[in-house]
Amino acid sequence: MPVRPASSQGSLPEEREDDDGIPRAQEADLERLSLILFGHSAFQCLNAACELGLFELLASSGPLTAQEVGDSLGLADRATDILLLGCTALGLTRKNADQYRVAPVITWLMEQGEWQHLRNTVAFEQHIVYPGQVDFTEALRRNTNAGLRRIPGEGADLYRRIAAQPRLEQVFYRYMRSWSQLANGHLVETLDLSATHRLLDCGGGEAVNAIALARANPELRVTVLDLPSAATLARKRIEEADLAERISVVAADMFTAPFPEGHDCVLFAHQLVIWTPEENTALLRKAHAALPPGGRVVVFNSMSHDSGEGPLVAALDSVYFASLPAEGGMIYPWRLHEECLRAAGFAEVRRHACPGWTPHGILVASKPPA
Numbered sequence: 001m002p003v004r005p006a007s008s009q010g011s012l013p014e015e016r017e018d019d020d021g022i023p024r025a026q027e028a029d030l031e032r033l034s035l036i037l038f039g040h041s042a043f044q045c046l047n048a049a050c051e052l053g054l055f056e057l058l059a060s061s062g063p064l065t066a067q068e069v070g071d072s073l074g075l076a077d078r079a080t081d082i083l084l085l086g087c088t089a090l091g092l093t094r095k096n097a098d099q100y101r102v103a104p105v106i107t108w109l110m111e112q113g114e115w116q117h118l119r120n121t122v123a124f125e126q127h128i129v130y131p132g133q134v135d136f137t138e139a140l141r142r143n144t145n146a147g148l149r150r151i152p153g154e155g156a157d158l159y160r161r162i163a164a165q166p167r168l169e170q171v172f173y174r175y176m177r178s179w180s181q182l183a184n185g186h187l188v189e190t191l192d193l194s195a196t197h198r199l200l201d202c203g204g205g206e207a208v209n210a211i212a213l214a215r216a217n218p219e220l221r222v223t224v225l226d227l228p229s230a231a232t233l234a235r236k237r238i239e240e241a242d243l244a245e246r247i248s249v250v251a252a253d254m255f256t257a258p259f260p261e262g263h264d265c266v267l268f269a270h271q272l273v274i275w276t277p278e279e280n281t282a283l284l285r286k287a288h289a290a291l292p293p294g295g296r297v298v299v300f301n302s303m304s305h306d307s308g309e310g311p312l313v314a315a316l317d318s319v320y321f322a323s324l325p326a327e328g329g330m331i332y333p334w335r336l337h338e339e340c341l342r343a344a345g346f347a348e349v350r351r352h353a354c355p356g357w358t359p360h361g362i363l364v365a366s367k368p369p370a
Contacts, residue, residue, distance in 0.1 A: 040130070045086035047126045050119050054083065054093070055102050059110060063099035117178035124175030128158075128168060132324035139323045147323035157274075157326040163229035173206055173233060179358075180208040180270065186354035187300050188216045190362055193265065196220060200263040200290070202254050202283070203271040207234040209300070211241045213267075222247045223260055254283065259290035266291060269300040273321055276328030277340055284344035293370045297346055299337050303353075303361035306333045314359045334361065341365045 035042060049055055052073050058064060061072070070080035084100055087093040093100050109115040132147030139146040145157070151168070153161035162169040187209060193199065197220070201210045204224035214222050224234045224247065231251035238247045250260055259266070266287040272280045287297050304314040314331035321329040338349050346365035354360040 041086075042090055043122075043125065043130075045083070045090055046092060047122050048083060049087050049092060050122045052083070054087065055106050055110075055115075058093065058100060058102040059107065063096065063101040065098050066100065069100060114182065117182050120174045120178040123171050127171050128162075128175075129320050129324065133319055136319055136323045144327045145322070145324055148325075151324070158324055159227060159230075163227070169229065173230075176205050176270070177208050180205075183300075183354060183356070183358050183360040184209050184212045184269075186352075186356075186360060187269070187362060188212050190352045190354070191298060191364070193217045193220055196265045196296070198223065198263040199265045199267055200225060200260060200287075201267045201269065202226075202259070202287070203230075203268065204234060205230050205270075206237045207241075207247060207249070208237070209267065209269045210234075210247050211237065211243060214243050214246050215241075220246070223263065224249045225252060225254055225257075225260065227251065227253060254286075255279070259286050261290060263290065264292060264295045265298065266295070267298045267300065269298075271301065272299055272337060272340070273301045273331055274325050274329040277332070277336060279328060280337070281340045281343050284340055284346065288345045288367055291367045293367055295367045297341070297365050297367075299341070299363040299365075300360070302331045302359045303337070304331045304333045304359070306335045308333065311359045313357065331359065334363070337363055 052075070054069070054073065057069065057072050064072070066077075066080050066084055069075075069084065070077060073080070075083065084093065084095075088095050088100065092103050092106065094103055106115065109118055128151070131150040132145075134150065135147040148156075148158060148161070151158060151161045151165070153164045155161045155163075158172075162172050191213070193213065194217070196217070199210075199213065199220060199222045201207070201222055201224045204210050204226050207222075207224050210222040210224050214220055224231070224238075226234060226249075228251040231249045234249045235244075238244050238249065241247075250257075268283065268287075272283070275283070284297060291297070302314055302317060304318075305311065318330040321331065334351060341349050341363065345367065347368050349363060349365040352362040352364070354362065
């Protein structure tokens with residue numbers, strides 16, 4: 001058994017080993033390293049369980065034996081054993097004697113009504129994110145979204161390419177709807193719009209945030225500005241929500257088209273993580289020019305710590321933004337968004353951190369009086 005050398009302050013305690021010869025202090029780190037090393041395999045267990053309906057089966061009919069699981073899912077014995085071994089080792093399912101049940105965390109997500117949001121995120125990772133992240137190292141070397149070449153179509157960013165890929169577009173917007181719904185409760189609760197008359201939602205996608213804000217503020221009128229393919233989806237969602245009289249849609253490129261006039265608040269929700277700081281500043285300057293004195297701009301998206309040490313979800317999500325959507329972007333720290341806001345002419349910048357496992361945050365700034 002190896003012993004640490006003595007120091008000037010006396011002998012240090014021995015670093016004990018288990019039977020396998022691995023120092024106990026290293027076991028947790030090695031397990032974590034193994035999960036990183038085989039991370040794609042871990043994700044594939046989750047994805048397969050989602051696509052095959054394992055969790056829903058166990059939630060509605062469990063606990064079940066492996067034979068019952070296989071029979072219900074139409075899987076051979078070997079395939080069933082591989083699926084259950086992976087899910088149980090990862091803590092997604094639990095085994096008691098010869099029966100399997102769904103893990104408490106998944107039961108909790110189902111009870112909270114958030115399970116479908118997670119499933120939509122899994123599909124997004126499987127069909128869009130993972131193919132592009134193969135080129136993450138190349139994206140870092142070239143400082144551009146090298147993984148976009150894995151997505152068929154024309155255009156310099158993901159959004160224009162998926163517009164020609166109906167299946168991928170559906171996967172993408174289901175995910176964006178879920179990601180927004182996971183967090184926009186914080187936006188509704190935090191953002192005081194009692195004195196706001198018209199809000200411009202730049203890059204508003206399917207109008208998820210616009211609908212939530214309009215429902216929470218009965219006097220508010222909203223304009224969603226997005227690319228034509230997204231605008232079509234937004235109009236459909238707005239009609240379904242019976243809010244067509246209060247939410248309008250403008251189909252345009254927010255970088256090249258002028259911002260519609262007559263708004264006293266501009267919202268960038270999940271937008272300023274996509275582009276470079278220079279592009280973000282340019283968008284914020286357009287917002288500044290379109291707003292009246294005293295008008296406000298709101299930035300709502302994931303944030304990383306100013307220290308550069310996390311949070312973990314922000315760090316991992318930045319791999320996607322480096323590899324795929326556009327030539328710039330990451331989960332930026334709060335301070336960088338604040339620098340862009342001030343460079344665009346805004347003042348009185350305020351932070352609002354959102355609790356929860358997603359690293360969302362809200363920044364509100366105002367255009368100074370004339």
